[in-house]
Amino acid sequence: MDLNGFKQDRFFIVKVGGRMDAVTAPEFEKSCLEWIVQGESTFIVDLKDLEYMSSAGLRSILVVGKKVKSAGGALSFCSLTPNVEHVFSISGFGSMFKVLDSLETALHSL
Amino acid sequence: MATLRLPARLESYEPFRSFVVAQMEREGSLGELIPKVDLVLEEVLINVINYAYPGGEGEIEVQCETPGPRKFRVTVRDWGAPFNPLEQADPDLTTDIDSRQVGGVGIYLVKHMTSRLSYEYTNGGNVLTAWFEE
Numbered sequence: 001m002d003l004n005g006f007k008q009d010r011f012f013i014v015k016v017g018g019r020m021d022a023v024t025a026p027e028f029e030k031s032c033l034e035w036i037v038q039g040e041s042t043f044i045v046d047l048k049d050l051e052y053m054s055s056a057g058l059r060s061i062l063v064v065g066k067k068v069k070s071a072g073g074a075l076s077f078c079s080l081t082p083n084v085e086h087v088f089s090i091s092g093f094g095s096m097f098k099v100l101d102s103l104e105t106a107l108h109s110l
Numbered sequence: 111m112a113t114l115r116l117p118a119r120l121e122s123y124e125p126f127r128s129f130v131v132a133q134m135e136r137e138g139s140l141g142e143l144i145p146k147v148d149l150v151l152e153e154v155l156i157n158v159i160n161y162a163y164p165g166g167e168g169e170i171e172v173q174c175e176t177p178g179p180r181k182f183r184v185t186v187r188d189w190g191a192p193f194n195p196l197e198q199a200d201p202d203l204t205t206d207i208d209s210r211q212v213g214g215v216g217i218y219l220v221k222h223m224t225s226r227l228s229y230e231y232t233n234g235g236n237v238l239t240a241w242f243e244e
Contacts, residue, residue, distance in 0.1 A: 022156045023123065052145070054152045055216035065207050083145045090222045091215050092203030 017049030020057035029060035041073025048079035162190025
């Protein structure tokens with residue numbers, strides 16, 4: 001899994017690539033929780049290069065989402081690939097979180 | 111039928127995955143099914159690795175075969191505590207983020223990605239078989 005976080009305008013962008021599975025998801029969770037501790041609260045997670053997500057990935061996202069919410073922030077997603085979009089849709093995550101078509105759209109509409 | 115048996119540890123997940131994907135790629139016509147099989151295999155294996163042998167060591171056996179054109183079947187066996195994942199209640203997907211339970215989605219995804227799913231406890235082991243069809 002490739003993971004990269006940076007500040008852009010008033011957002012904190014997290015780019016995730018590769019596979020988010022039981023082996024790699026804890027790394028996503030840990031990094032996001034650290035960014036929250038550092039004061040970040042408005043996250044856009046860009047999944048353009050993420051090919052695969054399992055329930056372990058969803059679990060980490062939910063943990064981060066709950067933390068972000070209690071910190072008064074927001075967690076949104078953009079650029080889901082077909083496999084990831086399918087998993088988001090079956091699990092109800094697509095309606096629980098804001099999902100945008102592209103990072104561009106997310107930056108302009110959120 | 112191809113078979114691989116490894117210790118029920120997280121380090122075995124990648125070798126099991128490579129084994130199953132290699133079987134599917136060898137068949138050539140199963141490319142469309144790979145993402146579904148990939149997901150189901152992880153969900154089932156991680157469940158077994160995390161819960162089948164509490165406080166002890168054990169093994170997992172994965173068997174796979176192509177029962178017909180554009181079809182694939184995977185069987186996962188363990189010899190741990192009897193556990194029928196098909197009896198697990200589906201998670202409540204309608205709640206908001208505050209009341210949404212962490213976990214419980216894995217088996218739900220498995221049910222959606224398979225065309226058929228069967229479980230039996232036989233010869234001292236859990237046997238879960240997943241069928242995939244395009």
